[in-house]
Amino acid sequence: MGGGPCASCKLLRRRCSKDCVFAPYFPPDEPHKFAMVHKVFGASNVSKMLQEVPVHQRADAVSSLVYEANARMRDPVYGCVGAISYLQNEISRLQMQLAVAEAEVLVCMDQMQMPQPQSDHEKCLLSASSDNVSLCDFQNYRSFNNHHTIQDPLKRESIWY
Amino acid sequence: MNSSRCAACRHLRRRCPSDCIFSPYFPSHDSKRFRCVHKIYGASNVAKMLQELPADRRAEAADSLYYEAYCRLKDPVYGCVGTITILCQQIHNAQCQLATTQAEIASLSAHSGLQNQYPATPTFNLIDQYDVASANWSDFNLQ
Numbered sequence: 001m002g003g004g005p006c007a008s009c010k011l012l013r014r015r016c017s018k019d020c021v022f023a024p025y026f027p028p029d030e031p032h033k034f035a036m037v038h039k040v041f042g043a044s045n046v047s048k049m050l051q052e053v054p055v056h057q058r059a060d061a062v063s064s065l066v067y068e069a070n071a072r073m074r075d076p077v078y079g080c081v082g083a084i085s086y087l088q089n090e091i092s093r094l095q096m097q098l099a100v101a102e103a104e105v106l107v108c109m110d111q112m113q114m115p116q117p118q119s120d121h122e123k124c125l126l127s128a129s130s131d132n133v134s135l136c137d138f139q140n141y142r143s144f145n146n147h148h149t150i151q152d153p154l155k156r157e158s159i160w161y
Numbered sequence: 162m163n164s165s166r167c168a169a170c171r172h173l174r175r176r177c178p179s180d181c182i183f184s185p186y187f188p189s190h191d192s193k194r195f196r197c198v199h200k201i202y203g204a205s206n207v208a209k210m211l212q213e214l215p216a217d218r219r220a221e222a223a224d225s226l227y228y229e230a231y232c233r234l235k236d237p238v239y240g241c242v243g244t245i246t247i248l249c250q251q252i253h254n255a256q257c258q259l260a261t262t263q264a265e266i267a268s269l270s271a272h273s274g275l276q277n278q279y280p281a282t283p284t285f286n287l288i289d290q291y292d293v294a295s296a297n298w299s300d301f302n303l304q
Contacts, residue, residue, distance in 0.1 A: 040210075042203045049201075049237060057238045064242035068229060076210060077218045080241045081225035087248035094255040101262040108269040135247055144228055 007034040012043060021050050025062040033066050040069040084141045168195040173204060182208050186223035194227050201230040 005016035006023035011034055016023060022043075026034040037046050046065060053061045072079035167184035170177035172195055177184060183204075187195040198207050207226060211219050233240035 040206065041201065042206050045201060045203050045206075049233075053237050061238045064239045067242050068233075068240060072210075072229075076214060077222045078225045079229055080245060081228055084241060084244055084248065087245065087252060091248065091251055091255060094252065094259060098255060098259050098262060101259060101266060104266050105262060105269065108266060108273065112269065112273045135244060141228060141244075144231070145224060 004028055007031045008038070008043060011035060011038060021047050025050075025059060033062075036069040036073060037062075037065050040072050041065065081141060088141060165189075168192045169199070169204060172196060172199065182211050186211070186220055197230040197234060198223075198226050201233050202226065 004010075005014075005028065006020055007026040007028050007030060008022035009016035009020060010028060011031065022034065041049075049065070050058050050061060068080050071083065075082050078085075166177035166189060167181055168187040168189050168191060169183035170181060171189060172192065183195070187198075202210075207223075210226070211222060214222055229241050232244065236243050239246070
């Protein structure tokens, strides 16, 4: 390659071949990106994961691996799961607020003796995620954790609940 | 002897010592759990990560590593980052719906002369801190 070895081959101290699987995604001017994924996942695991993904999706795969590695290094206990738990709690809080606000709309309309809204409209407002892409079963960390937690006598009260 | 090995040592075909770093968190009856984390992180990386943590945090770390590995196997492109993206979108939509509903309350209250009992929820942009696209990697200082 004209620009010298990619960040991964530089770190691994090897020759950067023209078909290096890392080169398109780990340029030499961003050494920290590869250093993070190597520390968390290992170069050979990253290589295998990239080879199992279609070429046109590898850039996205690398971005998400870098994001996860970064999160894991900032938070060695929870990694990305800390963010997921926080966001799930935030959605629950917002849905409760939405339910309260919708109830207040009904009270206001009742007090003004206005016709009640259609039940479908009411259901739409109460369901914050009705128009959203929903999480698959495995993506919901709370239910995943309920089924897969290891019981550890040393385990303190979790911040997840 | 074989039945006392943890799932990790069974998978790695080695003796399971009494101080095995894996055995409290990868019991022999759940081989899938270790296979997942081994496939994504590798046994030695998992061992290093657990060893760098205080003993009372390792169970939670093992759980979160399993979850992330499981998500990555289910979605090899986005892993659990896909989940974060969906959650951020759901939060954004919920905030919009809440703002709309609160505006409706304010409008109804203004018409009727009723006092609004519920102050507007401050809608700070929570999702920015989890925005995958704008994450600045160079800020992170590697040890």
